[in-house]
Amino acid sequence: MPVLVVALEPSDFEQRLGVTFHDSFDNLDYLKVAVLQMPGGPRIAIIRHRGSPTPGADICLSEAVFDRNPAIVAQVLETLDVRGEDIVWSRGHGHEPMAAARTSV
Numbered sequence: 001m002p003v004l005v006v007a008l009e010p011s012d013f014e015q016r017l018g019v020t021f022h023d024s025f026d027n028l029d030y031l032k033v034a035v036l037q038m039p040g041g042p043r044i045a046i047i048r049h050r051g052s053p054t055p056g057a058d059i060c061l062s063e064a065v066f067d068r069n070p071a072i073v074a075q076v077l078e079t080l081d082v083r084g085e086d087i088v089w090s091r092g093h094g095h096e097p098m099a100a101a102r103t104s105v
Helices: 010-017 063-068 072-080 096-103
Strands: 002-006 022-025 030-037 043-049 057-060 087-090
Touching: 002 072, 010 030, 010 043, 010 072, 043 072, 063 072
Parallel strands: none
Antiparallel strands: 002 057, 002 087, 022 030, 030 043, 043 057
16 A cells, blocks of 8 residues: 655665665556565565656555554655655645545556
């Protein structure tokens, strides 16, 4: 489940964190994905759909994890070295209309 959309591309995360993205696909499109284990926390996925009309990447984690601890988003931001100005949309922070736009890709 997406919890953040950030104005960063896979190459930004590769450069900042040294992560490797892999080619894959889902029911929307072909994509690039990296899965990371947060220190002492859940796994997160960074996903960039190839045909997305907007720049940026989705940061996803388990819905159950988010429901138990919505504050986990702050830990995700720190783990991924994402700054406030990089955030396009965040679940639960009054930006829900963006969610509809992202899921229609």
